[in-house]
Amino acid sequence: MAKNAATRVAELRQEIRRLDHLYYVEATSAVSDLEYDKLLEELKSLEQQHPELQSSDSPTQRVGDAPVEHLVQVEHRVPMLSIDNTYSREDLAAYFERTEKQLEGESIQWVMEYKIDGVAASVRYEEGLMTLALTRGNGNVGDDITHNIRTVRDLPLRTTGKNAPKVLEVRGEVYMTNSDLADLNVRQADAGQEAYKNTRNVTAGTIRLLDPSVAAERNLRFFCHGVGETDGLKAKNHIEFLDEVGKLGIPPTPHVKLLKDSKAALDAVALLEEEMPDLPFEVDGIVFKVNNFAQRERLGIRSKSPRWLIAYKFERYEAVTTLQTITVQVGKTGTITPVANLVPVEIADTTVSRASLHNADEIERLDVREGDTVVVEKAGKIIPKVVRVEKHERKGDLPKFEFPTHCPECGTPLVRDEGGVYIRCPSPACPAQLRQRLVYFGSRPGMDIDGLGEEVVDLLISHDLVHNYADLYRLTQDQVNGLVWPKKRKGKDGEQIDVAFGERNAAKLIKGIAETKSRGLARLLSSISIRHIGPSVARILTAEHPSFDQLCQASIEDLAGIHEIGDAIAKSIHEFCHSDYGRDLFAQFKDVGLDLTQPQVATGDGVFAGKSIVVTGTLKQYKRDEIKQLIVQHGGRASGSISKSTDFLVAGEKAGSKLKKAEELGIKILSEDEFKAMIES
Ligand SMILES: NC(=O)c1ccc[n+]([C@@H]2O[C@H](COP(=O)([O-])OP(=O)(O)OC[C@H]3O[C@@H](n4cnc5c(N)ncnc54)[C@H](O)[C@@H]3O)[C@@H](O)[C@H]2O)c1
Ligand SMILES: [Zn+2]
DSSP states (O other): OHHHHHHHHHHHHHHHHHHHIIIIISOOOSSOHHHHHHHHHHHHHHHHHOGGGOOTTSTTTSOOOOOOTTSOEEEOSSOOOOOOEESSHHHHHHHHHHHHHHTTTOOOOEEEEEEEOSEEEEEEEETTEEEEEEEOTTSSEEEBOHHHHTTOTTSOSBOOSSOOOSEEEEEEEEEOOHHHHHHHHHHHHHTTOOOOSOHHHHHHHHHTOSOHHHHHHHTOEEEEEEEEEEESOOOSBHHHHHHHHHHTTOOBOSSOEEESSHHHHHHHHHHHHHHGGGOSSOEEEEEEEESBHHHHHHHOEETTEETTEEEEEOOEEEEEEEEEEEEEEEOGGGBEEEEEEEEEEEETTEEEEEEEOOSHHHHHHHTOOTTOEEEEEEETTSOOEEEEEOGGGOOSOOOOOOOOSBOTTTOOBOEEOTTSSOEEOOOTTOGGGHHHHHHHHHSTTTTOOTTOOHHHHHHHHHTTOOSSHHHHTTOOHHHHHTOBOSSOEEOTTSOEEOOBOOHHHHHHHHHHHHGGGGSOHHHHHHHTTOTTOOHHHHHHHHHHSOBHHHHHHOOHHHHHTSTTOOHHHHHHHHHHHHSHHHHHHHHHHHHTTOOOBOOOOOTTOSTTTTOEEEEESBOSSOOHHHHHHHHHHTTOEEESSOOTTOOEEEEOBTOOHHHHHHHHHTOEEEOHHHHHHHHHO
């Protein structure tokens, strides 16, 4: 075993050194960062399991950069370290937990920043004058790149303001914007030279050139995100530091957020992820840092990275391909999304043939046209998107994309959301919206239909069994039994076997649907995706107009006159009631036996207020519907099945499995008489 491990360790070290050389010296990469980090992780864990194999020159112990021969090497006064990284939220959470343990009993504020995908540099100011700029090198010794850093226009040669610190070494990222890269690539093409793949590669290559005029032309930029040797700095934490350097005229890293604890930090990841696609520069992740300098000191350093910060990296991959056509899709609630249909291209082991273009404004912004060469990116779990157009490769004058004016599915004229960027199909009968709507109809906040989830909805639609909500109530056991799932099962000999929906599931589904017939008008109205009509609005409307017919008789003024009902709601419900679609749908609902009235109760009142009650067995004094009505009238919810959240079971004669289950769960059981006594009390 140890022998195998030794071989593998040697193999890994050799491969990682090769990749390091390509990455740091030649400024290219043979594999993705994720793949590289996996190799490094494997090496680390082998070295941990086999301490005898550890060695100080292993790539796990060193910061990767290597000096360039023709440049002058200078020792760092304070080492420039690496950052430990993770690709998963679980690991990130585990890191926060570890750090909190190390600083037991203290509260830790976290700073969240983008991890700019550029090249690290340390820039030294003495008495306000830029004196030296170094690459990170191997962390202890870097290359002198002062001549190139002087060309970075957003870095001052002399700091602004009065009280310049005696010594200030700012650490940060030299980077290039995406549009500068696009311009550069146009110039490259004009000169008959190859395009640069990404901004980081160009930047890494440029800052180490001897002739500074190239760097000047390429418009490099800088963000400060850290600090090296200092004398005379006032800041006690990172936020103060960024503020202080900003006042000196040095650009601090942007979009910084201060989070009060690790929970807030985890929640905030989504904020930066959301803004990411709109940034003018590349980022490859998010960095979290302990804000307080004294706490950083106490946390200290491990082999090659400080303990007080971590990089949460995105798996990010790019590819260049041709955009053949742009089509539009009708999505959730009618939103129209443009989609790029691409010449299939491999990105991160998957073949990508479609990518999102988000909305009409995005098409405008990218100025993307059918036939263009485009850069497609797949970052993390995000769906692939078109990040930019290689305009210099556009052949001739391609026509601009015309956004459709009518829904491609149902032909209804499209409308732009008030004030929004989205264009929607406003037709409630649009078949493209059917799936989303049925899924919501069956969900908990909707009609809460037992057994009707996304997959079942898909199955029913694909077999052409439902075209609207009412069709659900027309389904028969026979129709559903034999439905076959799209995914097959593997048999003993590897053969593909059909999986049928099955009798039990079918019975359960039909029963689950039927049980919702008595949910009442309010629930029904808020389940069928009428604009502005959610559960509470529906309850208010039906309290005033307790049947669908009464609701239809109300004028817009009547409706808008109801307390808490505004004009937009009044208009929306009125329009619905008087539309062909609305009338027809409710005629069908009536036809299949849905209760289109709302029992009158002061919500939250009555003996059963907030309680869930199930009825079972044969009752002597009440009909089923009657007792359910009574439950609702007394503030309760009549439910079909027993669960932990059931409060009472009303058990008549010959009560069977439900009674047994209720007993097992310790649910209070009421006889008919007890029930009667309660509502009459
Ligand atoms: N694909 C390959 O072949 C290959 C080869 C070698 C290295 N790599 C990648 O490089 C990584 C190792 O490089 P590294 O040690 O430079 O780590 P790193 O690049 O992942 O992170 C450290 C650097 O992030 C920069 N940074 C950007 N924004 C920052 C911010 N807001 N705050 C702090 N720092 C910020 C700093 O300059 C710092 O030096 C590997 O984990 C791998 O992902 C890839
Ligand atoms: Zn439509």
